[in-house]
Amino acid sequence: MFLEDAFEEYKYYCLARNFTDKTMKNKHQEYKQLKKYLTKKRSITKLEQITHHDLKAYVYQKQKSGLQPQSIVSMAKQIIAFFNWCVKEEYLMANPMDKVTLPKVPKKTKQGFTEDEVYRMIRCWSDKSYLEMRGKTMVAMMADLGLRAMEVRGMTVDDIRDTTILIRGKGNKERVVFASHQLKRILVKYERIRKQFLKSKGYDDPHYFLNYKGDPITHATVHNIVKEAADRTGVKDAHPHKFRHFYSTEVVSNTKANMDIYSLSRLLGHADISTTQRYLQSLTDEKLKVKANSSSPLSKFRF
Known part of the structure; x- marks a missing residue:
């Protein structure tokens, strides 16, 4: 299956689940960046070609660009959700993100107003x-x-x-x-x-x-x-x-x-x-x- 087709089908799956406009916008931006990286940098156009090595390289690139750990983890959650759906639909046997190590996010105390x-x-x-x-x-x-x-x-x-x-x-x-x-x-x-x-x-x-x-x-x-x-x-x-x-x-x-x-x-x-x-x-x-x-x-x- 072509990667673009998988993203398109997943988009309508999310819309059917009534995700908010903000969530859909975030998903669209992330999948757009991922697809661009896979096609331009890794010469990948089909879903089955993606390995955990490709996704490790994608995460590493995000780290090199200066993206903070919290942002990387948030981005990774979007990708994990997509591949979990691919496994559920039996387009893939396993989620390639399972073998990708993500950066640890420092725990920050959330402060409110007095x-x-x-x-x-x-x-x-x-x-x-x-x-x-x-x-x-x-x-x-x-x-x-x-x-x-x-x-x-x-x-x-x-x-x-x-x-x-x-x-x-x-x-x-x-x-x-x-x-x-x-x-x-x-x-x-x-x-x-x-x-x-x-x-x-x-x-x-x-x-x-x-x-x-x-x-x-x-x-x-x-x-x-x-x-x-x-x-x-x-x-x-x-x-x-x-x-x-x-x-x-x-x-x-x-x-x-x-x-x-x-x-x-x-x-x-x-x-x-x-x-x-x-x-x-x-x-x-x-x-x-x-x-x-x-x-x-x-x-x-x-x-």
């Missing part, structure tokens, strides 16, 4: 205009629910219920999260201002968050709103994903919540609990101390 930073980033927005109230609501929602930027951007009006919110995560997997009373107060005010804003535009759109024209926001808009909040408050190294780290550590360290890691993993929409565990590595010693003291086995005893 409570003070989140408080200031919410408070820096006023409620005097739609765009200001939109900024406040988006920051509050990411902090209170630990949402991804794509999940905020794709939210619709119908997804917002009384106390629950339907979230469409990676791979269009749905989950339900629960809005606190504090967040609900902000949502009610936002929805009132949003309604007035759309009335002035003369039309409606089902997306919950809109731009100044009344159209759905882009992925870049979410990042820009977080950056704007950070600029107003002097918060450093701000990006949407840090709200997920903040949410994770705050929920787990809250002794009243008594949240276990399995429940947290479901609320975050993680497919693998090991991802959730990495989020919790940034728990401070002080928060661990409070959590340990509140859960002491001897706390019920009176000596």
